[in-house]
Amino acid sequence: MTSSAAHDVSFLRLTSLPMLLEREIESMILDGRLSEGGRINENQLAATFGVSRGPVREALRSLEALGLVELLPNRGVFIRSLDIAQVVEMYGVRAALFGYAAQLLATRAEPDVIARLRALLDEMGEAAQAHDFDRYYPLNFAFHDFIVERAGNGVLTAQYRGLVKQLRLYRAGNLMTGNTLELSNEEHARIVAAIEGRDAASAYQTSFDHVERGKERLLARSASAGRAEEQSA
Amino acid sequence: MTSSAAHDVSFLRLTSLPMLLEREIESMILDGRLSEGGRINENQLAATFGVSRGPVREALRSLEALGLVELLPNRGVFIRSLDIAQVVEMYGVRAALFGYAAQLLATRAEPDVIARLRALLDEMGEAAQAHDFDRYYPLNFAFHDFIVERAGNGVLTAQYRGLVKQLRLYRAGNLMTGNTLELSNEEHARIVAAIEGRDAASAYQTSFDHVERGKERLLARSASAGRAEEQSA
DNA sequence: CAACATTAAATTGTTGACACTTTGAACGAG
DNA sequence: CTCGTTCAAAGTGTCAACAATTTAATGTTG
Structure with missing residues (x-):
């Protein structure tokens, strides 16, 4: 050999x-x-x-x-086909995992990480102002994945990505409407601020809440879609 | 369909x-x-x-x-053989998941749940006082699993149990020594108090910290074991 | 005798065949 | 026309044989 x-x-x-x-x-x-x-x-x-x-x-x-x-x-x-209840549960776990990732990252918060997060934040800001969802979406994904990746816990990364992968089975459109993009990015800004400020507790909370709000938006849309379906039936 | x-x-x-x-x-x-x-x-x-x-x-x-x-x-x-670094990562994720479970449970906290938790707490207290690890261990497991189960999130339960299962691959003795049992159960008491008081934030924090402290104990033991190994070599 | 090549044994990888179960279409009785 | 039965077709479940690879054992050479 x-x-x-x-x-x-x-x-x-x-x-x-x-x-x-x-x-x-x-x-x-x-x-x-x-x-x-x-x-x-x-x-x-x-x-x-x-x-x-x-x-x-x-x-x-x-x-x-x-x-x-x-x-x-x-x-x-x-x-596998996911019903809304399962998706909601997944969002909850994802919120916990993402919150933990941000918490971990806040304890390190190296300059290159902050720089990258700020860059993504700016880009998303532009896309949000332009209501350009197609541009916003991959940046949003990258933002979340970057935080998880850089948290430095491989098990966490694997679990998180596995969950995100499963979530892709739920095709109901991730379409955020109008100013939702800007609201979402304001939450991103709070997350970055907490990480930069090395405030682990705040990083956890803002990140957890961010995903939870995504869940609420999903639920709201799902409920109205449900009503529409009922009416047409 | x-x-x-x-x-x-x-x-x-x-x-x-x-x-x-x-x-x-x-x-x-x-x-x-x-x-x-x-x-x-x-x-x-x-x-x-x-x-x-x-x-x-x-x-x-x-x-x-x-x-x-x-x-x-x-x-x-x-x-699969786990090294200490992987186990530490798993403990971190487990802490986040368990914390989330307690947080969820705190928002419900039905009487039968509280009663069951108190019962387990008492039993563990007895076992701890008697330094009876063999009796303490299954109760401890049941306590954690009960909280996760009753949090009412099936995805969370599956993820948590999967992680605990993997952790069993790490055979290095879960032996807690002497008064560690009592310290551990004091943490349990704080968790139950938070859940009973419907304080979600505190339930998360105490539960997260509880698992993290388990991690620290593991690390401490691992470090001293490492030194011993070095000496004998 | 240590290091390398050679060869045999053990183990994994893949396949095609056959058995069993489910599905659904044709048929017949009420 | 509806319900239940029968039977063929399709698809999944399991197996044993063969191919390819790795592992070890043996022999060979400097």
């Missing part, structure tokens, strides 16, 4: 067919490329990838544990 | 061979019945259960996603 010594590098295969399939199927689900009624057909899936069903089934088991699909014995695999 | 109706009976098979194997292998891992160097042999496992390797592999994929085993392509499956 070739080099090793210092850092036993592991040129070893880093991926495998089931892992590859898992990633691919996951993106098919999240991109909505697969939701023909929510059912996933093993044969068909295996055929499109040109592999046998074994590795596909293994990938689906992983996706089940990640909360992206549901496995009903003898019935098949279904893309 | 997913069910609704009053009770969509589902006499449908609720379990499957891979799910069964998953549960069984999981308990084998957590009970330490399987750790011959951390390696898991598919053939051997399949033979002991009298099944083929297919279902076993599927079960192992699930366990990987749950964070109980590691899958190295072409190398095999290994029982």
Whole structure:
């Protein structure tokens, strides 16, 4: 064998067919490329990838544990569909995790972190003023993810991202209307201020509240949508 | 579409061979019945259960996603081994989740919940005074799990329990020494008081701190153990 | 005898076949 | 026409065999 010594590098295969399939199927689900009624057909899936069903089934088991699909014995695999109650619960947990991330970050708050947060804040501000949701959305995502990532807790990052991933299953439009963008970014500003001020308690609270308010907005929209549905029925 | 109706009976098979194997292998891992160097042999496992390797592999994929085993392509499956740094991260996330649970519970705080918490508190008090760790431990577990369960957020409960399950991989003795039990139970008392007083903020803080203090104790023990190891080397 | 190449054994990876269950369409009785 | 039964088609569940890779054991050379 070739080099090793210092850092036993592991040129070893880093991926495998089931892992590859898992990633691919996951993106098919999240991109909505697969939701023909929510059912996933093993044969068909295996055929499109040109592999046998074994590795596909293994990938689906992983996706089940990640909360992206549901496995009903003898019935098949279904893309998990979230009802509003579950989404609300997820938002709560996400609020707690995000709050904790901000709290941790506040105890460090290195200059480059602050700078990056301020930059994102400014960009979001511009997008918000322009009511440009398509520009705001990825910045908003980056802002949250950056705080979590830089909190420096890998377990936290994994849990948070897993939750956000599951949340993507809930397609009801994340559309914020009009000045909601500006309100949202004001909350961001408070978060950054708390982190910059090394105020851990405030960082937690403002961040927690920020996600909770997102939940409220979602609930409000869901309620009115529910009423509309009832009327049309 | 997913069910609704009053009770969509589902006499449908609720379990499957891979799910069964998953549960069984999981308990084998957590009970330490399987750790011959951390390696898991598919053939051997399949033979002991009298099944083929297919279902076993599927079960192992699930366990990987749950964070109980590691899958190295072409190398095999290994029982996940946690280093102290990972455990510390997990404690942090657990603190955040547990704090959130207490916070939620404080906003409800129904009489039967308070009664149950007080009962557990008393029992733990007795066990603590008697320095009876074997009696204290399951009560302590029940106390925490009860708070999480009754917080009424299923996603939170699942995440919390998943984390606690992973934490069991870290065998370094959860032995609390001497009066640590009494100190721990004083913290429990503060938590119950906050919940009973419907003080959500205090419930969060006391609960978060309680788990964090557990982390500190762990770290302290780990540090001294590290020194001992160094000396003996 | 230490380090390297070679080869055999063990283990994982993938497949195609077959058994079992569910689904739904055709059929027949009331 | 509705309800229940029967039967074929489709899909999932499991297996055993084979391919590919890793691991170890053996032999070889400087």
